[in-house]
Amino acid sequence: MKLTYIFHSGFLLETERCFLVFDYWMDPSGAMSHALASSKPIYVFSSHFHEDHFTRKIFSWKRQKENITYILSKDIQKRRRAEKGDADVWIAKGGTWQDDNITVTATGSNDSGVSWIVETDGKRIFHAGDLCNWYARFLSEENVPQSIVSDEFGQVNPLAEEKMFLGELKDIRKITDSFDLVMFPVDGRIGNGYTLGARQFIDRFKVKMFVPMHFVMSGFESAWRMEPFCTEKGIAFWSIKEEGESLLVV
DSSP states (O other), X not given: OEEEEEETTEEEEEOSSOEEEESOOOOTTOTHHHXXXXXXXXXXXXXXXXXXXXXXXXXGGGGTOSSEEEEEEHHHHHTTSSOGGGOSEEEOTTOEEEOSSOEEEEEOOSSSSOEEEEEETTEEEEEOTTOSOTTHHHHTSSSOOSOEEETTTEEEOHHHHXXXXXXXXXXXXXXXXXXXXXXXXXXXXXXXXXXXXXXXXHHHSEEEEEEEESOTTTOHHHHGGGHHHHHHTTOEEOOOOSTTOEEEOO
């Protein structure tokens, strides 16, 4: 399989039979042009309604491509970001869908929408969406505050948020404990301990290849901080350096 980093949490995965597009937002390098020109079918995934994970621009691809399937989280429709007829598949946590090329399971998120398990060509792939331990910096304090005020999310309880995150991982383990490829947030904006969520994930799952995402505001090198933790567990790590970069995933 060939994995291409598009931008932020957006990736393009090419298999022998199809393309998978995850959480497209922007495409500075024009990575999508190859897929749209190909005769292979394209499956487009959007994990939730946030503007950095979903844009209506994806629907313009219908004019260029007949064999394209849109698989979207139901919260996108609920938030009126798209209409019912825009997607081929609307799905929430616990939902499944399959055709001759792929099998999809929507797993949970401790933020909005879903995360994804996709099986294709004998490989099991995970894209986390916004599933992460977002308040890790507060968990290292001697007395963890029961309530903090976040500019983005309002009043939150870091311990309760972590419990929710770990609960989602527990639910995923009920489905599977191993992945060939994982795309997961490693976002330096979280602050001290920003790799914690990713480390908690690889502590609980067997992972062959780990790919960081959601680091656009903190920079490529910030995401590489996760590499030593992966190396320690024998997990291959992709130190992405630029948009449009590709990697062969065995």
